[in-house]
Amino acid sequence: MYRPHAWVVNIGNELLIGRITNTNATVIARELMLRGVIVKRIVVVGDYLDDIATSVREAVGYADIVVTTGGLGPTDDDITMEAVAAAINAPLVLNKAALEMVEAFYRKRGLQLTRERLKMAYLPLGAEPVPNPVGAAPGAYINYSGSHIVVLPGVPSEMEAMLKIALNRLAHILPELCVAEEGITIEGVPESSLAPLLRKASKLCSDCYIKSHPKGHEVDNPIIDVKVMASAPDCDTARSKVLTVLGYLKKLIQGGDSD
């Protein structure tokens, strides 16, 4: 089954100076993964036109789905729509549907459209606005050169609400896939001793993803979370693959394996 590949592009100087942690990437990666999409790369760039346009252009060149966050607000450093337009060689235009959304947002609150507010209704030519149920700035959905570009704001509450809307919009390209994941915590075995057992267990399921996460100390107090993930068209099959691997791994650790 074909699984779409995605790149995530997070935009904002605050991420590059370490003022905030990129939780948006975590949320997007998890939501995409649970829908059968393989996230191949996350890129963080600052609020610079060239840097954003370059990263979006690179992403479009590699990924079926590109999700950007940040840079949609009313301030001058919010230039993502302009940069995305540059990346896809489209002009930035006043989008009628986006204008209605922005106008409705401010009218409801008895406020006029200023230059800064109007700015949020400009999208690359050909884009569809993604409605913002939480804030003022609409996002954008763009189908360009075989890639599906989703442009979302950086404020997490807005981003999360709009990601759901955007993923519904993309439902037609998402695989019908159930992803299952289970884990066990192993104490008292150094990761370097566990490694050959993981290698052995992984041979039971060629398309399972097995990963050990050391939580304690390699030798003095080893605590290791082992996670196994598998996908299949139906959830029972996916879950069964995971449990088979975990069961065999437990046997290996207890030394109950005779081969």
Next chain:
Amino acid sequence: MYRPHAWVVNIGNELLIGRITNTNATVIARELMLRGVIVKRIVVVGDYLDDIATSVREAVGYADIVVTTGGLGPTDDDITMEAVAAAINAPLVLNKAALEMVEAFYRKRGLQLTRERLKMAYLPLGAEPVPNPVGAAPGAYINYSGSHIVVLPGVPSEMEAMLKIALNRLAHILPELCVAEEGITIEGVPESSLAPLLRKASKLCSDCYIKSHPKGHEVDNPIIDVKVMASAPDCDTARSKVLTVLGYLKKLIQGGDSD
């Protein structure tokens, strides 16, 4: 004053499936920023040789300093050293100093070197090991084609301890610079109304970095953190630049500005 540019490359499938949040990037970005380094890009890739090697090669092509995290452990999916070696066209070799570090770590705990443990002593030819005061796997420092590559583990406690050691190693290329930052919180002014005032205040200091962070709701309950950052060879000058901009901004917000 020349300020080195950095790229951060974080390696690990767990980041791309949204299981963990990339706090390593935040810590590295902040530490580099406070030392006058400009972080231009953060890239997250999975545990795949080609993806890691490609991202390191791209980073070396753009940045003076490249910091990688993740993929240094004893398991088979820890392939960062191999990928970095491929990226810089160097062979992976058993490094004598790294071997001593790994041997000492396990000997102290009464354990022998296994294949998995020995693996952690292989570094690209020409690399210097970065000692790991917390865990088993050494990092690496590599000077290649004008870039300074620092290879660190993904476990945050190990990464943080080794980042400090690596930055001391890089002291000779870091600028003598003091970075100052102050912020104010503004309530009751929509970000779209604040934007023109920020634009005006920013004209007072061409090399200051001013950024508004909306915390509340654009209209119904606006709360905005405004942060101003500036750097100068001495801390007094840096701080004075910041305070000048913030003072003027406060005047503008209170309407006390007559021009």
